[in-house]
Amino acid sequence: MQTRPRHHYLKGIASAVFQAAVRAVAPETCIRRHLSRSKNRLKAGDTEYSLDQIDHLYVVGAGKASAAMARAVEAILEDRIKNGVILTKYGHGVPLKHCKVIEAGHPVPDENGVRGTQSLLDLVSGAGPEDLILCLISGGGSALSPAPAEGISLADKQKTTRLLLECGATIHEINTLRKHLSRIKGGRLCTAANGARIISLILSDVVGDDLDIIASGITAPDPSRFKDCFDILARYSLTGKIPDSVREHLTKGRDGKAAETPKPGDSLFERVQNRIVGSLSDALAAAEAEARRKGYPPLVLSSMIQGEAKEVAKVLCGIAREVQRSGKPASAPVCLLSGGETTVTVRGDGLGGRNMELALSAGISLAGASGMLLLSAGTDGNDGPTDAAGAFADGSTISRAAASNRSAPEYLTRNDSYHFFEQLEDLFITGPTRTNVMDLQILLVDG
Amino acid sequence: MQTRPRHHYLKGIASAVFQAAVRAVAPETCIRRHLSRSKNRLKAGDTEYSLDQIDHLYVVGAGKASAAMARAVEAILEDRIKNGVILTKYGHGVPLKHCKVIEAGHPVPDENGVRGTQSLLDLVSGAGPEDLILCLISGGGSALSPAPAEGISLADKQKTTRLLLECGATIHEINTLRKHLSRIKGGRLCTAANGARIISLILSDVVGDDLDIIASGITAPDPSRFKDCFDILARYSLTGKIPDSVREHLTKGRDGKAAETPKPGDSLFERVQNRIVGSLSDALAAAEAEARRKGYPPLVLSSMIQGEAKEVAKVLCGIAREVQRSGKPASAPVCLLSGGETTVTVRGDGLGGRNMELALSAGISLAGASGMLLLSAGTDGNDGPTDAAGAFADGSTISRAAASNRSAPEYLTRNDSYHFFEQLEDLFITGPTRTNVMDLQILLVDG
Numbered sequence: 096m097q098t099r100p101r102h103h104y105l106k107g108i109a110s111a112v113f114q115a116a117v118r119a120v121a122p123e124t125c126i127r128r129h130l131s132r133s134k135n136r137l138k139a140g141d142t143e144y145s146l147d148q149i150d151h152l153y154v155v156g157a158g159k160a161s162a163a164m165a166r167a168v169e170a171i172l173e174d175r176i177k178n179g180v181i182l183t184k185y186g187h188g189v190p191l192k193h194c195k196v197i198e199a200g201h202p203v204p205d206e207n208g209v210r211g212t213q214s215l216l217d218l219v220s221g222a223g224p225e226d227l228i229l230c231l232i233s234g235g236g237s238a239l240s241p242a243p244a245e246g247i248s249l250a251d252k253q254k255t256t257r258l259l260l261e262c263g264a265t266i267h268e269i270n271t272l273r274k275h276l277s278r279i280k281g282g283r284l285c286t287a288a289n290g291a292r293i294i295s296l297i298l299s300d301v302v303g304d305d306l307d308i309i310a311s312g313i314t315a316p317d318p319s320r321f322k323d324c325f326d327i328l329a330r331y332s333l334t335g336k337i338p339d340s341v342r343e344h345l346t347k348g349r350d351g352k353a354a355e356t357p358k359p360g361d362s363l364f365e366r367v368q369n370r371i372v373g374s375l376s377d378a379l380a381a382a383e384a385e386a387r388r389k390g391y392p393p394l395v396l397s398s399m400i401q402g403e404a405k406e407v408a409k410v411l412c413g414i415a416r417e418v419q420r421s422g423k424p425a426s427a428p429v430c431l432l433s434g435g436e437t438t439v440t441v442r443g444d445g446l447g448g449r450n451m452e453l454a455l456s457a458g459i460s461l462a463g464a465s466g467m468l469l470l471s472a473g474t475d476g477n478d479g480p481t482d483a484a485g486a487f488a489d490g491s492t493i494s495r496a497a498a499s500n501r502s503a504p505e506y507l508t509r510n511d512s513y514h515f516f517e518q519l520e521d522l523f524i525t526g527p528t529r530t531n532v533m534d535l536q537i538l539l540v541d542g
Numbered sequence: 543m544q545t546r547p548r549h550h551y552l553k554g555i556a557s558a559v560f561q562a563a564v565r566a567v568a569p570e571t572c573i574r575r576h577l578s579r580s581k582n583r584l585k586a587g588d589t590e591y592s593l594d595q596i597d598h599l600y601v602v603g604a605g606k607a608s609a610a611m612a613r614a615v616e617a618i619l620e621d622r623i624k625n626g627v628i629l630t631k632y633g634h635g636v637p638l639k640h641c642k643v644i645e646a647g648h649p650v651p652d653e654n655g656v657r658g659t660q661s662l663l664d665l666v667s668g669a670g671p672e673d674l675i676l677c678l679i680s681g682g683g684s685a686l687s688p689a690p691a692e693g694i695s696l697a698d699k700q701k702t703t704r705l706l707l708e709c710g711a712t713i714h715e716i717n718t719l720r721k722h723l724s725r726i727k728g729g730r731l732c733t734a735a736n737g738a739r740i741i742s743l744i745l746s747d748v749v750g751d752d753l754d755i756i757a758s759g760i761t762a763p764d765p766s767r768f769k770d771c772f773d774i775l776a777r778y779s780l781t782g783k784i785p786d787s788v789r790e791h792l793t794k795g796r797d798g799k800a801a802e803t804p805k806p807g808d809s810l811f812e813r814v815q816n817r818i819v820g821s822l823s824d825a826l827a828a829a830e831a832e833a834r835r836k837g838y839p840p841l842v843l844s845s846m847i848q849g850e851a852k853e854v855a856k857v858l859c860g861i862a863r864e865v866q867r868s869g870k871p872a873s874a875p876v877c878l879l880s881g882g883e884t885t886v887t888v889r890g891d892g893l894g895g896r897n898m899e900l901a902l903s904a905g906i907s908l909a910g911a912s913g914m915l916l917l918s919a920g921t922d923g924n925d926g927p928t929d930a931a932g933a934f935a936d937g938s939t940i941s942r943a944a945a946s947n948r949s950a951p952e953y954l955t956r957n958d959s960y961h962f963f964e965q966l967e968d969l970f971i972t973g974p975t976r977t978n979v980m981d982l983q984i985l986l987v988d989g
Contacts, residue, residue, distance in 0.1 A: 302860075330949065395864070396860075396861050396864070396870075397860040398864060398867075398868070399863050399864055399867070400856075400860045401856045401857075401860060402854075402857055406849040406853030406854065406857075407857055409847075409854075410844075410848075410849055410853075410854055410857040411857075413749075413843075413846040413849075413880075413882060416750075416844070416846050417842070417843070417844035417845060417846055420845075420846070421823065421842070421845070423841075423844075424841050424844075424871060424872075433860075435860060460848075504710070
């Protein structure tokens with residue numbers, strides 16, 4: 096088991112690696128990396144636009160980081176922005192000069208969201224082929240832009256989503272429904288824009304960065320169809336359980352009496368550019384660089400880690416132990432990096448989040464080991480309903496807890512990882528980072 | 543999704559890698575790698591013995607592969623073996639010339655095991671300081687060598703183990719109890735041997751190859767104590783639930799009225815050599831070589847993979863997808879190798895095993911992907927209560943099943959992986975391999 100100074104030293108390195116990763120995906124940084132202007136030329140990624148050929152320039156957006164993204168856009172294009180509407184979560188607004196910021200409910204959508212989304216759609220509907228719409232999408236954008244299809248109440252739409260969630264439907268399946276019950280999702284924002292050019296700058300918070308998943312694909316082509324919705328409902332025996340208004344709308348769609356979402360290949364998208372401006376991969380690249388600077392050559396395992404948090408921890412620790420045992424898959428010292436979005440099947444009544452739960456399980460896996468430390472934390476600085484971003488675990492975690500008569504397996508069973516780490520002073524607290532590219536695991540292994 | 547010929551091609555490569563791994567840990571191969579003889583010199587690992595200085599040479603053993611190990615020993619030392627007793631599972635015996643083979647119950651011990659263990663202990667008790675005992679240990683050795691301490695019935699000992707298992711006690715905790723309720727485990731075989739030299743050749747079937755875990759450490763020093771047993775029972779609130787005979791024996795031990803297991807540092811062990819002759823690491827090394835020959839440079843992730851099988855699959859597939867996405871942690875083509883022992887929390891009433899369950903979950907994770915194929919299989923050729931060793935999964939698994947109206951998530955919920963893969967003709971059937979170094983995952987990723 097490692098000594099206390101080593102424990103603190105490794106915590107410091109892991110923190111530095113995490114902070115470097117988060118800095119790389121700050122909304123302003125992401126926007127500046129992908130959007131620049133030189134006089135009357137606007138460069139978005141590798142595409143250039145002449146501002147002279149743009150009639151009106153609008154800025155819209157939805158997501159927890161979208162107000163901060165808009166601020167960076169304003170700094171670049173201030174004088175040219177005609178108007179804008181940004182939907183963000185309560186407490187996530189920042190003062191903007193040319194865009195209206197509307198704060199709304201997240202993760203549960205509310206009427207502020209409904210009204211804000213209508214304002215956003217009204218603005219977009221006023222655009223035309225000579226205009227350019229900059230769309231700033233980030234995590235939470237789906238809940239923050241509720242626009243139920245005609246005849247469906249927000250409550251009925253939410254009930255449908257809840258039923259699907261409870262049945263264990265995948266995010267793809269849920270989004271297929273969402274897109275077909277919405278006036279903005281599944282590329283419908285583009286449909287509404289009357290042929291305006293659209294540049295969508297996207298901060299991804301989903302595993303794999305699929306454009307049609309992030310914020311339910313507001314500006315992305317949608318390969319799914321109304322009839323798929325019925326297949327999904329049948330799969331989970333929900334056809335009879337969803338609200339009548341939802342079933343009626345889906346039936347109209349299936350029978351060709353409600354408009355389909357725009358499909359891949361639709362000429363509409365010739366004027367739409369979807370661009371991921373920040374993602375977990377960017378964060379990992381920065382983490383790699385910082386780990387290397389700190390003397391821990393990095394090995395990225397995956398940016399697409401999914402699964403039950405406590406089980407994921409076992410696999411990661413199994414890999415770390417192999418490093419010490421045989422020098423595989425990399426020789427020590429090494430910083431094993433991974434990220435994604437794990438899940439927690441809640442069975443207890445404790446306080447925690449998926450990162451702290453992962454760390455607690457890692458503590459059990461690493462018990463007694465020396466020279467290994469894991470930090471798992473949310474890049475938004477927020478893990479579950481707590482003030483912590485995540486937690487640290489190492490070979491001393493379990494024995495230090497045992498010394499004050501606390502059993503790690505019991506805390507894990509109760510899903511009470513927050514209180515477990517709080518008493519050990521191994522919570523990782525950053526405050527809100529104002530960005531979100533999911534979670535990061537940093538696993539340092541000494542030589 | 544890959545084409546059928548590619549599917550079959552990758553299956554062939556994965557099979558070849560698996561077979562090479564298993565060949566490397568065949569009992570005979572392991573014995574020959576670590577035991578050799580040149581005239582009157584016996585070499586065990588890097589230690590040499592003069593056969594002239596050995597009075598009697600005995601061979602004992604317990605485990606599913608121990609009879610096959612003894613056959614290899616007989617081929618080397620035939621004329622010098624005085625006597626031997628080998629405990630193995632029903633159907634796992636082989637004809638031996640100088641050793642008595644006793645088949646017994648596994649995984650549930652039975653009276654044949656009790657009688658056989660007594661024969662083994664009688665033989666060992668007849669040895670003395672001038673004698674050499676070769677002890678051949680392999681997976682299953684614990685259940686195959688039941689020797690309850692005086693006053694405890696086999697049924698009472700089994701009940702204690704079962705109570706611990708049901709509470710989710712770790713293998714370390716269960717073994718601490720086992721060792722303190724046994725006349726052979728926890729190094730007690732060495733105590734019984736009257737100072738005879740002992741060479742223990744061990745085929746490891748436990749994660750991490752801990753000597754005091756494999757077959758409950760028949761010939762290994764035991765760091766645990768009677769008082770630890772009470773801590774463990776208290777931890778799971780079992781102190782009042784275990785049979786009276788067990789509690790009485792543990793109380794006697796705690797009060798110094800029953801002998802402790804021999805501890806690390808005990809001079810007894812100066813004459814004992816414990817040697818791992820075959821392990822998952824050996825199998826992985828052979829798998830690496832074969833993968834390289836087949837054009838898939840290997841990357842060993844870990845030989846210490848644990849966790850819920852379906853969650854482990856998600857992590858492994860997350861790593862494979864990252865290979866295709868970013869060339870990390872290794873560039874394609876690559877053969878990701880891992881192994882260990884996963885678990886399955888059974889909730890359904892289907893037929894399957896942990897490897898097939900892992901493969902089924904991998905099928906879901908890989909759905910639609912091309913150029914990736916996973917084989918997960920038990921190196922003993924046996925996964926769960928089935929005739930299969932494991933199963934193959936790739937990007938076509940789910941859609942091929944869907945084509946005949948079978949839903950992978952439903953089969954997974956029912957823990958019915960065997961029937962799922964049987965219909966797809968993607969079971970991996972090898973027959974018994976006569977060895978066991980846990981499970982192997984072979985994950986091929988095309989460039």
